[in-house]
Amino acid sequence: MSEPLESNSFDSKSFLKTVTHQPGVYRMYDQAGEVIYVGKAKDLKKRLSSYFRTHVAGEKTRALVQRICKVDVTVTHTETEALILEHNYIKLYLPKYNVLLRDDKSYPYIFLSNNAHPRLTIHRGAKKRKGEYFGPYPDSGAVRESLHLLQKIFPVRQCEDSVYANRSRPCLMYQIGRCLGPCVKGLVSDTDYQEQVNFVRLFLQGKDRQVIASLVEKMEQASQQLAFEKAATYRDQIQALRRVQEQQFVSQDSEDDMDVIGIAHEQGMACIHALYIRQGKILGSRSYFPKLPTDTELTEVLSSFVSQFYLNQAEGRVIPSVILLGAELGDEKTVIAKTLTELAGRKIELRTQSRGNRARFLKLAQTNASTALTSKLNHKMTVHQRVTQLREVLKLNSLARMECFDISHTMGEKTVASCVVFNQDGPLKQEYRRYNISGITGGDDYAAMAQALERRYGKQLDPDKIPDIIFIDGGRGQLSRAYDVVGPLMGEWPKRALLVGVAKGTTRKPGLETLLLVTGEEFSMPSDSPALHLIQHIRDESHNHAISGHRAQRAKVRKRSVLEDVEGIGPKRRQALLKYMGGLQELKRASREEIAKVPGISRSLAEKIYDALQHG
Numbered sequence: 054m055s056e057p058l059e060s061n062s063f064d065s066k067s068f069l070k071t072v073t074h075q076p077g078v079y080r081m082y083d084q085a086g087e088v089i090y091v092g093k094a095k096d097l098k099k100r101l102s103s104y105f106r107t108h109v110a111g112e113k114t115r116a117l118v119q120r121i122c123k124v125d126v127t128v129t130h131t132e133t134e135a136l137i138l139e140h141n142y143i144k145l146y147l148p149k150y151n152v153l154l155r156d157d158k159s160y161p162y163i164f165l166s167n168n169a170h171p172r173l174t175i176h177r178g179a180k181k182r183k184g185e186y187f188g189p190y191p192d193s194g195a196v197r198e199s200l201h202l203l204q205k206i207f208p209v210r211q212c213e214d215s216v217y218a219n220r221s222r223p224c225l226m227y228q229i230g231r232c233l234g235p236c237v238k239g240l241v242s243d244t245d246y247q248e249q250v251n252f253v254r255l256f257l258q259g260k261d262r263q264v265i266a267s268l269v270e271k272m273e274q275a276s277q278q279l280a281f282e283k284a285a286t287y288r289d290q291i292q293a294l295r296r297v298q299e300q301q302f303v304s305q306d307s308e309d310d311m312d313v314i315g316i317a318h319e320q321g322m323a324c325i326h327a328l329y330i331r332q333g334k335i336l337g338s339r340s341y342f343p344k345l346p347t348d349t350e351l352t353e354v355l356s357s358f359v360s361q362f363y364l365n366q367a368e369g370r371v372i373p374s375v376i377l378l379g380a381e382l383g384d385e386k387t388v389i390a391k392t393l394t395e396l397a398g399r400k401i402e403l404r405t406q407s408r409g410n411r412a413r414f415l416k417l418a419q420t421n422a423s424t425a426l427t428s429k430l431n432h433k434m435t436v437h438q439r440v441t442q443l444r445e446v447l448k449l450n451s452l453a454r455m456e457c458f459d460i461s462h463t464m465g466e467k468t469v470a471s472c473v474v475f476n477q478d479g480p481l482k483q484e485y486r487r488y489n490i491s492g493i494t495g496g497d498d499y500a501a502m503a504q505a506l507e508r509r510y511g512k513q514l515d516p517d518k519i520p521d522i523i524f525i526d527g528g529r530g531q532l533s534r535a536y537d538v539v540g541p542l543m544g545e546w547p548k549r550a551l552l553v554g555v556a557k558g559t560t561r562k563p564g565l566e567t568l569l570l571v572t573g574e575e576f577s578m579p580s581d582s583p584a585l586h587l588i589q590h591i592r593d594e595s596h597n598h599a600i601s602g603h604r605a606q607r608a609k610v611r612k613r614s615v616l617e618d619v620e621g622i623g624p625k626r627r628q629a630l631l632k633y634m635g636g637l638q639e640l641k642r643a644s645r646e647e648i649a650k651v652p653g654i655s656r657s658l659a660e661k662i663y664d665a666l667q668h669g
Contacts, residue, residue, distance in 0.1 A: 068124060069102055072097050072098045072101055072126060074097065074098045074099070075129075076094065076097070076128070077097045077129045078127045078129065078139050079124055080124065080146070081117065082122055082125070087146075090149070090151060091151055093132070094135070095132050104117075105118065116150075133395055136364070136389065136392045151357070154341060161189065161193045162175070163175065163176070163186070164186055165185045166184040166214075170246055171210075172214065173253065174200075175200065190337055203256070206256075207253045208232050209232070210232050210233070210235060211226075212224070212226070216236075223240060227240070275287060311376070312328065313414045315327075315328075315379040315418030315420070316354065316422055317425075318354060323343060323426070325358050325422060326338060326341075327418070328418045335414075352381065356382045372401055374401065376403050378403060379405075379415060379418060379419050381405055390403045433478055433479075436479045436587070437478075440452055447551060454474065454475070454476055454520045455475045455521065455523075455524065456473070456474050456523050456524070457472070457473050457475075457555075457592060458502060458506065458509075458524070458535075458595065459598070460501045460505070463603070464496065467603055468489075468490040468495070469487055469603040470487070470488040470502065470504070470599065473591065473598055475591055475594075484518075485594075486509070488505045488508050488509070492504075498531065499534045503538050521548075521550060523552050523553070524553050524555055525552065526595055527554060528554060528556045529569055533571075553569065556568075565577070621658055629651060640662075640666065641666045645659050648663055
């Protein structure tokens, strides 16, 4: 963070005298030294002068100029360099007055390894493994669906390499015809397996017509050689592929990869819906809701989205040859197209005009963007209504942030506390937290809640992250214990949070919750109250978040092998033991003498293993 600036006055005349007419990037700071806007310009002096005229157009620009205390300028050689630098600064500073695309997920690929018998699997992250990558896909669901389809048509293995390397007989996938069983010698020849791998490769490249033509030829050859069973297998693959073709819309532009970007903009919100089309087929789609400053124009929203979306090479996103847009980019179009062309190493076209199938794709993207935006606005209005009523019921001046805590365990085992966060627009899932509770008596929920609250609020909090309400899922005892912990801490906060206990009541039925306050006051709300629905939503989110964390911890403990706690037994010896004895159950039945016969296991080590297994 930059050092706070002395005052919010800015001498624009003196500053503009020092600015060049070259292309570059500028950063604007507020009084606290925070970057509030990043912009680029073909002519820095001309662009920056437009901010400091007597009459500035636009509510957003006027609000921005009032907060400027300092401007930093970085000169670049070209507009392309300026666009890339602007993107990097926006990603670094997340300025308040820029359109921000919060798209930090890594995109999944289908990975075909280069083993002797290649494996098909989903892949995220850096492409370090040797093999071929197909994608990216819009989400993991699309990848899993594709892998499931491929397994039905082309029986190439999808099991882990460790499973493949250690099998002596084929698994269930072989029995049901979903794998050729390359893990076991004699079930399939290397040639036949590679043939199926080549079909998979062509299919993932979008060359399904070529695959069908090849399969037809092989079916006819098998028939002529009287290998009718093999011919029937090829026939089934052909029929399955043709059914897939019928389900997918195929355009005439089958050689082009294309993204179609639809946009809807209303009531200060925007939705951008992207259709990903590869080899003429819709690979998938996704809606994006960028964060917008007040009074942002449609052109700025779209140009910011396109530049941030495609310049973010860290996500491994492939830039398609054609990007079809639902609105004009204005003056930015040329520089964005040029920059993407340089990055991709081939010509990238940005188009807004379309005919035929492309027009159908664009209409589909626009329709999806409008529908998604309407749904989001309706949801936002509902949440705002609920928050407003809750604020009125609890007589609060403001209600910008709510946090809720819950505890989950099974008979005191692996206690986990959850904290979920809501604001006026609903859940802030990126701020959800879990706390693994330790050092308490199993089943002591009061101690677990106290530890969670101390870990949450015992450190210095960002003033923007101090909650207006802290909900405690529990009765009067839990609320009192929570106040004992949080009450003293609130003395250092600029505002006090209201602690509210949510008791489920004797029947534990939704709608019969009782709200408890530290003052001793208790009250209920009608079952159809929007404020109660919000509390139930927060409480359920907290409960589910705690349970999922607890189950993961419990499963982790129960999956852990007793052998892992034996000193001197690493992964290799553990594998040798299980392989030699035929599994953990057989190992548990074995005597000390039998364990000592395992290669690499001494008599003293066998004693340790035997004792651990009998008393573990």
